[in-house]
Amino acid sequence: MSEEVSVDLVVIGLGPGGEALATGAAQAGLRVVAVDKHLVGGECPYYGCIPTKMMVRASDALAEAHRVGELAGDATVVPSWSPVAHRIDTEATTGWDDQVAVDRLVDAGATVVHGVGRLDGTGRVVVEAPDGGRTTYVAQRGVVLNTGTRPAELPIDGLAGTPYWTNRDVVRLTELPGSAVVLGGGPIGCEMAQVLARFGVRVTIVQHSERLVPGDEPEAGRLLEEVFAAEGIRVMTGVETTSVSYADGAFTLVLDGEEGERLVADKLLVAAGRTPNLDDLGLETVGLDPTARTVEVDERLRAGDRLWAIGDITGHGAFTHVSMYQSAVATRDITGEEGPAARYHAVPHTTFTDPEVGGVGLTEQQARDAGLRVRTGSAPLEQSSRGFTHGPGGRGLVKVVEDADRGVLVGATAMGPAGGEILGLLALAVHAEVPVAVMRTMIYAYPTFHRAVETALGDLS
Ligand SMILES: Cc1cc2nc3c(=O)[nH]c(=O)nc-3n(C[C@H](O)[C@H](O)[C@H](O)COP(=O)(O)OP(=O)(O)OC[C@H]3O[C@@H](n4cnc5c(N)ncnc54)[C@H](O)[C@@H]3O)c2cc1C
Numbered sequence: 001m002s003e004e005v006s007v008d009l010v011v012i013g014l015g016p017g018g019e020a021l022a023t024g025a026a027q028a029g030l031r032v033v034a035v036d037k038h039l040v041g042g043e044c045p046y047y048g049c050i051p052t053k054m055m056v057r058a059s060d061a062l063a064e065a066h067r068v069g070e071l072a073g074d075a076t077v078v079p080s081w082s083p084v085a086h087r088i089d090t091e092a093t094t095g096w097d098d099q100v101a102v103d104r105l106v107d108a109g110a111t112v113v114h115g116v117g118r119l120d121g122t123g124r125v126v127v128e129a130p131d132g133g134r135t136t137y138v139a140q141r142g143v144v145l146n147t148g149t150r151p152a153e154l155p156i157d158g159l160a161g162t163p164y165w166t167n168r169d170v171v172r173l174t175e176l177p178g179s180a181v182v183l184g185g186g187p188i189g190c191e192m193a194q195v196l197a198r199f200g201v202r203v204t205i206v207q208h209s210e211r212l213v214p215g216d217e218p219e220a221g222r223l224l225e226e227v228f229a230a231e232g233i234r235v236m237t238g239v240e241t242t243s244v245s246y247a248d249g250a251f252t253l254v255l256d257g258e259e260g261e262r263l264v265a266d267k268l269l270v271a272a273g274r275t276p277n278l279d280d281l282g283l284e285t286v287g288l289d290p291t292a293r294t295v296e297v298d299e300r301l302r303a304g305d306r307l308w309a310i311g312d313i314t315g316h317g318a319f320t321h322v323s324m325y326q327s328a329v330a331t332r333d334i335t336g337e338e339g340p341a342a343r344y345h346a347v348p349h350t351t352f353t354d355p356e357v358g359g360v361g362l363t364e365q366q367a368r369d370a371g372l373r374v375r376t377g378s379a380p381l382e383q384s385s386r387g388f389t390h391g392p393g394g395r396g397l398v399k400v401v402e403d404a405d406r407g408v409l410v411g412a413t414a415m416g417p418a419g420g421e422i423l424g425l426l427a428l429a430v431h432a433e434v435p436v437a438v439m440r441t442m443i444y445a446y447p448t449f450h451r452a453v454e455t456a457l458g459d460l461s
Pocket residue numbers: 012013014015016017018035036037038039040041042043044047048049050052053115116117118146147148149167188277280281310311312313317318319320321323352
């Protein structure tokens with residue numbers, strides 16, 4: 001028998017959204033128990049966005065220094081990983097310690113419990129502490145799930161027995177290998193491949209589908225592949241990995257069948273998708289399917305009786321900003337505050353390669369699949385006044401996707417040195433459904449990258 005404690009709200013999993021929700025609910029006066037089996041804050045601050053963007057910042061600095069030769073004389077650059085590892089350890093993760101985050105939550109009035117949380121029927125959560133002790137929380141207001149994802153384990157022959165890296169390992173590196181294979185050409189694979197390559201690692205990306213960043217427009221994936229090739233990254237697309245082995249400090253990958261090419265490298269980073277943390281959550285005790293890839297939620301993030309779910313597990317975009325956005329909507333629902341329901345027609349994202357790949361809303365194909373009458377327009381970034389003066393490192397594109405019947409953008413891509421920043425203007429247009437006719441009357445500052453938006457709008461056909 002475990003001890004039973006009556007509270008108002010239990011939050012299982014403290015990713016960015018769960019942490020914010022627990023904070024807000026506690027500040028609103030609810031008795032909140034915030035549960036995480038690892039670090040308060042989740043994947044983003046310790047193993048995801050923040051440490052990887054510190055790596056990206058450093059590798060971009062190296063690339064920019066290498067452009068001095070073409071633009072401004074000579075610069076001698078000697079890359080060193082130590083400052084990157086030091087920044088991640090001391091500034092980003094405080095040695096992978098969550099005490100500051102725990103203190104913030106406690107100051108807000110929440111009770112923080114480190115342990116594994118599992119549903120045990122409606123409004124009931126059993127938390128198993130690291131020492132095996134169990135406490136049952138009976139939540140009068142309800143339970144919020146924010147358990148996130150973990151790296152997908154690929155069913156490739158031999159892989160499981162090898163010491164391959166995931167994102168959790170790559171952010172902890174203190175020294176770099178001579179060579180690496182990156183399995184997966186999505187956001188994680190592309191960001192990390194370019195970082196490693198710019199620090200001198202010989203990198204091969206093995207991508208299962210036909211393009212890099214396949215969630216984005218095909219033009220973006222193709223341009224990224226060209227840029228990577230020019231930087232010396234070998235990009236293999238449409239490739240099946242048949243088996244993986246590890247011996248004498250080296251990985252061997254057999255590709256496309258036993259007769260296929262063999263790749264040998266010092267390290268292997270597997271970045272080929274994520275598995276939702278839903279399988280060990282007691283979902284079956286509240287009538288939900290623990291084998292599902294997502295928890296279905298309504299526009300208030302309700303997943304059942306006195307149950308809410310937010311973040312990656314809802315399937316509305318595995319991004320920190322989605323987790324935070326949903327957190328605000330769910331917090332209002334829980335505390336009885338009025339406010340707009342969740343909408344996902346303008347979810348933005350940026351992959352922080354150089355050039356950055358920013359996207360919002362629907363791709364052209366998604367818009368066509370949705371049955372819209374679609375018009376598209378695009379412009380190479382080099383055609384913008386800023387792109388022209390920028391010179392080396394200035395490649396990119398803007399593409400806009402219009403619902404021609406309504407005369408509004410339903411999607412857009414902004415790729416370039418500041419693609420994620422250019423995206424801001426396009427995200428607003430998609431979000432607020434600004435008529436294209438109005439966007440065409442706007443004055444675009446000269447000479448900026450975002451003038452390519454005006455060119456792309458002029459190209460709509
Ligand atoms: C390498 C990498 C780079 C990324 N870069 C970006 C980026 O640049 N921009 C961006 O927007 N997004 C990025 N993401 C995605 C981003 O990290 C996630 O979308 C974000 O963390 C939101 O996730 P979440 O709120 O669903 O939960 P998560 O952050 O995944 O946190 C879930 C928490 O739940 C806990 N948990 C799980 N099960 C239980 C249980 N049963 N009991 C108790 N606790 C449990 C876990 O320990 C974890 O702390 C990146 C991800 C990775 C891996």
